[in-house]
Amino acid sequence: GKQFQIAIDGPAAAGKSTVAKIAARELGFIYIDTGAMYRSLTYKALHAAADLKSGKALKDLLDSTEIVLRQMEDGQHVSVDGQDVTEEIRLPEVTEQVSLVSSYKEVREEMVRRQRRLAESCSVVMDGRDIGTHVLPNADVKIFMKASVEERAIRRFKEEELKGRHPSIEALQDAIARRDKKDMEREISPLVKADDAIELDTTSLNIEEVVAAILRIVNARR
Numbered sequence: 144g145k146q147f148q149i150a151i152d153g154p155a156a157a158g159k160s161t162v163a164k165i166a167a168r169e170l171g172f173i174y175i176d177t178g179a180m181y182r183s184l185t186y187k188a189l190h191a192a193a194d195l196k197s198g199k200a201l202k203d204l205l206d207s208t209e210i211v212l213r214q215m216e217d218g219q220h221v222s223v224d225g226q227d228v229t230e231e232i233r234l235p236e237v238t239e240q241v242s243l244v245s246s247y248k249e250v251r252e253e254m255v256r257r258q259r260r261l262a263e264s265c266s267v268v269m270d271g272r273d274i275g276t277h278v279l280p281n282a283d284v285k286i287f288m289k290a291s292v293e294e295r296a297i298r299r300f301k302e303e304e305l306k307g308r309h310p311s312i313e314a315l316q317d318a319i320a321r322r323d324k325k326d327m328e329r330e331i332s333p334l335v336k337a338d339d340a341i342e343l344d345t346t347s348l349n350i351e352e353v354v355a356a357i358l359r360i361v362n363a364r365r
């Protein structure tokens with residue numbers, strides 16, 4: 144039968160990937176983390192000392208870059224040209240530059256082409272910033288996940304603590320707010336709720352509650 148598509152968009156650190164991953168597993172769908180694709184290109188560009196001010200240079204680099212997302216027992220693995228970069232793409236220097244790299248039309252067009260191809264052959268849960276508005280405009284379910292910036296900074300802080308790092312909550316909050324501003328203000332497919340997306344405010348919900356809410360929405364449409 145026809146593939147089923149779930150689009151999950153929202154600002155940084157709203158918990159999209161955490162719940163998208165679990166929902167995908169429950170449904171037997173493939174999870175596609177589009178942020179990881181932009182992060183992978185950013186990581187490679189930083190390493191290659193590419194000109195981050197040139198959309199053309201970044202698009203050329205992307206054309207010779209193979210990005211592979213895989214779900215394994217221990218979580219999602221991301222590789223760039225055969226090298227596992229799962230940890231590296233989450234480093235602060237990548238996070239700091241990814242909104243610039245993702246702002247170029249040429250880069251976005253190629254990423255969207257790859258994302259649509261990934262969604263062609265199976266039912267998917269795809270998360271990002273422009274999935275419901277642009278990548279999968281006909282998705283069966285569109286969810287716009289949000290949470291207060293304070294709550295998002297606290298969640299990110301807890302993740303960092305598990306990795307043995309202790310950033311200040313204020314610094315995390317500033318970095319999140321800066322990234323959201325860039326993502327919302329860019330010219331090409333900015334971060335915005337699709338008209339037909341269901342808004343889900345997760346500020347006072349835990350992971351299980353958000354997953355349950357998403358599965359309820361999906362099951363009502365299947």
Ligand code: C5P
Nearest residue numbers: 177178179181241242245271272273322
């Ligand atoms: O989801 P994540 O926070 O990993 O995304 C990293 C960055 O990639 C975002 O801040 C945004 O600049 C970019 N992005 C995007 N479009 C998407 C997914 C991510 O522009 N669909």
